[in-house]
Amino acid sequence: MRIDIALDSGLGSERLSELGLLAEKYGIGTIWAASYLNSRDPFSNLAALARTSTRIRLGPIAVNPFEQHPLRITTALLTLNEISNGRADIIVGGGGEVIQALGIKPERRVTAVRECVEIIKAASPDRPMTYKGELYQVTNYRPQWAVSGQPRVFVAANKPQMLKMAARVADGVMLSDMPPVLCRQIIGDLREQLAVHGRPSDSFEISNFKAWHIYEDRNEAIREARQWIAYRGLFRRWVITTFLSDADYDLIEAQKAGLYAATELGADAISGIPERVLDALVDNLTLAGHISELDSKIAYLAELKSAGVSAVTLELRQHVEQSIKLIGERVIPALR
Numbered sequence: 001m002r003i004d005i006a007l008d009s010g011l012g013s014e015r016l017s018e019l020g021l022l023a024e025k026y027g028i029g030t031i032w033a034a035s036y037l038n039s040r041d042p043f044s045n046l047a048a049l050a051r052t053s054t055r056i057r058l059g060p061i062a063v064n065p066f067e068q069h070p071l072r073i074t075t076a077l078l079t080l081n082e083i084s085n086g087r088a089d090i091i092v093g094g095g096g097e098v099i100q101a102l103g104i105k106p107e108r109r110v111t112a113v114r115e116c117v118e119i120i121k122a123a124s125p126d127r128p129m130t131y132k133g134e135l136y137q138v139t140n141y142r143p144q145w146a147v148s149g150q151p152r153v154f155v156a157a158n159k160p161q162m163l164k165m166a167a168r169v170a171d172g173v174m175l176s177d178m179p180p181v182l183c184r185q186i187i188g189d190l191r192e193q194l195a196v197h198g199r200p201s202d203s204f205e206i207s208n209f210k211a212w213h214i215y216e217d218r219n220e221a222i223r224e225a226r227q228w229i230a231y232r233g234l235f236r237r238w239v240i241t242t243f244l245s246d247a248d249y250d251l252i253e254a255q256k257a258g259l260y261a262a263t264e265l266g267a268d269a270i271s272g273i274p275e276r277v278l279d280a281l282v283d284n285l286t287l288a289g290h291i292s293e294l295d296s297k298i299a300y301l302a303e304l305k306s307a308g309v310s311a312v313t314l315e316l317r318q319h320v321e322q323s324i325k326l327i328g329e330r331v332i333p334a335l336r
Contacts (some may be wrong), residue, residue, distance in 0.1 A: 009039030020049040024056040028330020032061040052082035062093035065116035086149040093156030101172035112231035167193035172205030177233035180303040218290035225288035226268040230259035
């Protein structure tokens, strides 16, 4: 199982490159740069790393076709792919905070994401591409300069219809915050869909996004995990009730505003949420704790591997160099 990392979207190009080169040294597979409301443009921000690195793959996570036309996404991706000599990937999704901030209603998400993926994958330097979809059209697009190969296109997906579509048109999917029991179920369904479309399952990548908070100071690690827990796939009953009760989920849903406010305030206690519930959320939705607990986190990742997950993306926040070193020296060898 490959280990990738997602870095803070607030990092500048120079710092992103420095950390990306360190990650490359330690055998990490991909650097993902987030596309958030207040972040730098991920395509431009990755350009310096694309030029200075040699092996590590890189790309934006997650771009959506509601805030930018798929053709412009395609051109930006192909440009990054050219700069990196064919090492660019992309995650295409149907949501995110940007469309909320812009007041966009993402109607027909599955169709929009599918057409975006199809446009990216149809782009070729060898022949003009004309695409007439239900939502998007492109006429006579031929990037003759884009000769560095085809970027890999993944779909950010967790629910059945998006997963089913991805199995038909994408190179893989990225799940988010999924426990092994649900990964096993989802991957079984994906393999059935791949077989329907005559696609080999061993060439379809299944990744899972997990937050990483493993530090020398356990209190710092747990505090940070709690502060960001609202962004960890929290408001999905079908995920949370794999380890908490329906009543606990109702309680969480009722405190949604406080959970999001905790991130803004840097708080690790949320009024109305018992400690046992917060602890369960951290234990099941993140990889958090002291370095001495690393073996149990590796065992959890091994469970994901056994369930059929082919890559895990670890989101790093603080102590990034130490985390990359720890991942490279202990996690990656253990999962080979």
